[in-house]
Amino acid sequence: MSAYIWALYAREVKRFQKIWFDTVASPVVSTLLYLLIFGVVTAGRSIEGVDYKAFVYAGLLGMVMVNSSFSNPMFALILSKNVGTIVDIQLAPISPARVGMAYAMAAFTRGIITVFIAGLITVWFIPGVGLDHPLILMAALVITGIEFGLFGVIFGLLLKNFESLTFLMTFVMQPMIFLAGVFYPISLLPKPWDFVSIFNPLHHNINLIRYGLVGYSDTAPLLSFAVIVVLSLVLFGAMNAVASRALRK
């Protein structure tokens, strides 16, 4: 890849590095709080041989990955539209698809750094978390980061202001998170919600990351893998279409 797109990628990485403490502190604190509550409430329980705390922990790390990579490009793009600095990427000799990829890769970078640091700080509280399938975990994190980075790019280009962002978070992201099986296996959900959850894209990211980390999965890992790969490709196409229109009207 050429210097052009790398420079844009590096710029976006630099942007969150400037606020790296905020970037990492909030996911670490919220992960610890969740663990504390679930640890107390579910002490001693387990799901198919996996300690419940470890189960939740894997789901929470998945959420950290999703949230960081989703919000990074979205905030950066909405802000730059409001400040007017979006003109810099409109003028640069970089195609809209590549602009979007640079933002998505920066999103993945932020996600992976945040997960790594958050994981390193919190893993000591969860005895028995290993790396069951490290390669699958790595692949799941990479694809999840790019996938939600692309989501973030699309919404960052479509949404006009931070009010619509709040709306999106409340009415789309929150329900998706609750039906993703972060806190419990989806098989425990009453019908038809267990079935609905299968169609929740987020479920498959969490499922695969958890499988990589603790070896437990709700849904066949291969199915989840196929879903997130296909979805990422679809999102790439959608991002390209949205970016071409949004960056030149």
Next chain:
Amino acid sequence: MLALEVKNITKVFNGKNGKDILANNDISLNIEEGKIYGLLGPNGAGKSTLINIISGIMLPAKGEVKVFGHDIVKETVKAKKTMGVVPQEIVTELAFTVEEILYYTSGMYGAGIGERKKLIDKVLDDLDLGDKRQERARNLSGGMKRRLMIAKAIIRRPKFLILDEPTSGVDVALRQKTWELVRRMNKEGTTILFTTHYIEEAEQLCEEISLVNHGEVVKQGRVSDIQREFTENEIVFELYDISAEQLPGVNKNGNEFQLPVHDLQVDMSKVIKHYGTNLKSVKSGAASLENIFLKLTAE
């Protein structure tokens, strides 16, 4: 070779209450490589809209733009690689320093990591921003922000530099410096397109201009030709002694006398020879762009 070819560009905006705004109406213009070209017109004439279309950040409804032969819609990236653009509105990154902005901008225009320091040194020197290198861009004064915008546009030494009102809200010293820099870059081979409200700037800097009003080109061509066309076709003079014998063909109009011109040089010397020291004042010759501008854009 043509640096810029604009053919029949039309752009329509959806205005409030459903009324369409015809911001550009069938605009065409050509700029030869190596020239300085001025785009003039009153507020809302459609200058920035045209510049946005040329620089690839707006789509025209109709028409075609080629930059060094590359179609801006079909070969956008290739066309953009030849251009540096200074937009009219000043915008600054909130988080970055001057140096960081130039570092990433030069990269986004293709400079490798190893080249960038030299490019930054040079452009900071060109724009007198050396002592602001580590300053956060948002803390610069308005004029400095404007210079930073120019620095971003020229850091990779584009073949074609576009400036949308680079001197509005800028003090006289900086205005002169900006034009010095533009002249120097032009001498080094850069083609320039700029818009301005200061007509004397266009008069001094460019050979050719387009005058736009209400989205349409109302006058276009070499500055000297336009001036010749609008030269008043009479010599107007005042006399101390109005009872003096008049040249044939002279009309009296209040305190002034008018002589229709056939050949400006010949007739002018006739007037001076005939009236000599009796002349209180005499005027004619090339109309200023300012007057032409006012005449053409008057409602």
